[in-house]
Amino acid sequence: MANRSTSQRLGAVAAVLIVLSAPFGGWRSASEQGVVPLELGQKIDIGPFHVTIENVKQVTDLLPVIEADGTSRFLVVKATVTNHTDRPESADLVTQALTGKNTRALAFEGDAVLRLHVYDVNDAVEVPRGEMVNPGLTYTYAFVLRQRPDVDLDAVTLSVYGYQFQEVDPQTLDPDRWVPDDQPLAEGHVPIEVTP
Amino acid sequence: MRARRTTTVLSVLAAVTVGHLIASRAETGLGDKPFVTSASEGRVAHLVYGDVEVTDVTPAKYVVPQVSTELARMAGGVYLLVSVKATATREPTTFRGAYLVDQSGRQYRASAKAECALLVESGPGIPAYAVYCFDVPTDRLAGLRLEFGRGSLTYSTFQGDAIADIDLGITAADQRSWPKTDDAYLAESTSLAPIELESVTLTETGS
Numbered sequence: 001m002a003n004r005s006t007s008q009r010l011g012a013v014a015a016v017l018i019v020l021s022a023p024f025g026g027w028r029s030a031s032e033q034g035v036v037p038l039e040l041g042q043k044i045d046i047g048p049f050h051v052t053i054e055n056v057k058q059v060t061d062l063l064p065v066i067e068a069d070g071t072s073r074f075l076v077v078k079a080t081v082t083n084h085t086d087r088p089e090s091a092d093l094v095t096q097a098l099t100g101k102n103t104r105a106l107a108f109e110g111d112a113v114l115r116l117h118v119y120d121v122n123d124a125v126e127v128p129r130g131e132m133v134n135p136g137l138t139y140t141y142a143f144v145l146r147q148r149p150d151v152d153l154d155a156v157t158l159s160v161y162g163y164q165f166q167e168v169d170p171q172t173l174d175p176d177r178w179v180p181d182d183q184p185l186a187e188g189h190v191p192i193e194v195t196p
Numbered sequence: 197m198r199a200r201r202t203t204t205v206l207s208v209l210a211a212v213t214v215g216h217l218i219a220s221r222a223e224t225g226l227g228d229k230p231f232v233t234s235a236s237e238g239r240v241a242h243l244v245y246g247d248v249e250v251t252d253v254t255p256a257k258y259v260v261p262q263v264s265t266e267l268a269r270m271a272g273g274v275y276l277l278v279s280v281k282a283t284a285t286r287e288p289t290t291f292r293g294a295y296l297v298d299q300s301g302r303q304y305r306a307s308a309k310a311e312c313a314l315l316v317e318s319g320p321g322i323p324a325y326a327v328y329c330f331d332v333p334t335d336r337l338a339g340l341r342l343e344f345g346r347g348s349l350t351y352s353t354f355q356g357d358a359i360a361d362i363d364l365g366i367t368a369a370d371q372r373s374w375p376k377t378d379d380a381y382l383a384e385s386t387s388l389a390p391i392e393l394e395s396v397t398l399t400e401t402g403s
Contacts, residue, residue: 064267086300086301086302086303087302087303088303088304088305120270120309122270122272123258123267123268123269123270124267125266125267125269125270125309127309128308128309130308131307131308131309132305132307132308134273134304134305134330134331134332134333135302135303135304135333136273136302136333136335136336137272137273137331137332137333138272139272
């Protein structure tokens with residue numbers, strides 16, 4: 001080490017720092033975790049929550065919360081959601097972890113942007129944005145997407161993304177935040193039951 | 197010459213790191229523990245800026261919105277309806293922080309879906325009343341405490357402030373019996389008059 005150049009020494013220090021950061025996630029990248037095929041009943045740890053998609057249905061209404069409008073279809077992803085951390089976590093983290101391709105999505109009437117509407121299956125009440133899920137609690141949610149009627153359901157793929165915990169954001173100094181991964185934990189086509 | 201440059205670079209890096217650590221702790225206050233005044237249900241906790249008292253703790257399965265056409269909210273675990281009387285003593289005060297804490301230190305926040313109180317405001321010497329609805333796992337009820345204070349607008353912390361730490365008096369026997377409740381109460385938020393919980397009989401919707 002004594003005969004090494006400064007750049008070699010700095011390189012060695014950097015290598016040591018990377019190894020030391022391994023227990024805190026520095027060694028891990030999303031690409032190394034790999035994307036697994038999405039399946040119904042698969043328990044996925046997205047970081048703050050365990051998420052299990054129970055079934056996916058396409059319906060023309062979802063009474064008592066959504067009435068048929070004559071043309072739209074509604075893709076309903078029913079999933080159990082458990083906060084397995086030791087603090088309250090935002091239900092929005094689950095909503096934002098779910099994405100899809102070839103969904104032919106439409107914004108709900110009254111919405112300025114395209115977004116999922118989320119309902120608690122057990123009481124049919126819409127989960128307000130910003131709702132916090134307390135640690136240890138499990139809910140069954142229906143994540144509902146409005147679709148065009150000509151959607152090809154065989155082409156629809158769903159993705160579930162995960163998060164990495166960041167104790168302090170070095171840019172904003174915000175503490176204890178979840179940073180979304182660049183690529184999904186699980187992705188694929190799952191059977192979609194059509195209810196006319 | 198090269199060794200001196202290396203030393204300079206490392207010194208700058210060390211200074212930046214230490215500066216960042218100090219700045220982050222100063223900004224967030226995460227390292228500052230709150231000043232705790234302990235109390236129990238029915239006893240007033242006197243803080244430097246206000247008095248706080250838990251006047252009632254009631255378990256429920258459902259909380260029903262004031263608007264009669266809206267559906268009842270069902271707890272994932274069991275709702276704890278915690279009635280609080282807060283009185284500012286120095287200046288108009290907003291009590292933003294209200295969290296339950298269990299015996300393992302886990303924190304629980306009030307449900308927004310239940311449409312009960314999330315904060316309460318009080319003028320000096322004027323008591324304000326609030327009912328917070330916490331949805332809590334059924335196996336974590338015994339020994340729950342309410343941490344209550346001014347809180348932070350940005351973070352879920354008390355940032356070194358004075359807070360009340362109030363034992364709700366929930367026993368192991370309560371933990372066994374309360375999860376069996378099917379009780380429903382009208383959602384209450386805040387008031388300048390004491391709040392009496394109103395029991396509600398649920399009716400099924402047609403669909």
